[in-house]
Amino acid sequence: MIAVWGSPGSGKTTTAIKLALNLSKNKKNVIVIFDDVFCPSIPVLFPLLDRKEKSIGKVLTSPSMDQKIILENLISPIEDNPYIAFLGYAKGENPLTYAEYTQERATDFFILLKHLADYIIVDCSSVITESIITPISLEMSDKVIRLSTANFKGISYFNSTLPLLMDQKFKTDEHLKIVSNIKNYQAEETVNSVIKGSGIYIPYVDEIERQYIEGNLFEDLKTKFGKTYEKVIQKIQQEVIN
DSSP states (O other), X not given: OEEXXXXXXXXXXXXXXXXXXXXXXXXXXXXXXXXXXXXXXXHHHOTTOOOTTOOHHHHHTOTTOOHHHHHHHOBOOOTTOTTEEEEOOOTTOOTTSSOOOOHHHHHHHHHHHTTTOSEEEEEOOSOGGGOSHHHHHHHHOXXXXXXXXXXXXXXXXXXXXXXXXXXXXXXXXXXXXXXXXXXXXXXXXXXXXXXXXXXXXXXXXXXXXXXXXXXXXXXXXXXXXXXXXXXXXXXXXHHHHO
């Protein structure tokens, strides 16, 4: 179980998806969980997909949550890749759509998920005070990938948010700290030094931005810069899996 967490705009969703695609190409079953109820990811990533009946909210608030209801709400829209599935909030849903659920329910959710796939990747929310899924995933994950933008906003975010994760159960010292979504004019090494990062840098790539806008984030990257990005994802995979 891998949690991808970080500052706003650091590329959490893109990193989670590209990592999941990389694993699925090796015929590993992967489930990607999107924890963003303020701006649901499913309708953004799959703009032509109209599956309002499937939602993580239905799973978490079900009277009897089990593996069956999780499977019923998974989305597998990539026809030529049966190894990857997604679960998130549906179009039009918001924090008031479903009844509140407990931390125990979120814990049980992840325990059930771990029996359904080789890898569970959680695209965490940056607003951890408004989420139950994200703090529980940060606690239960085998590895946390922590992304920071290469600017003062990213540093400010962690200065404010990390004190909320002081409990030893979050194992913040073990996070894989990465500077991400780096523009060519930004001082990534300086930010890496401040956050005591791993020295892994994820560049901003125009091709990925276009994929995101067009709803084609699941296609292979073809440009020279895209290939460089893929090598970084492979390096992250090696660090996380090993």
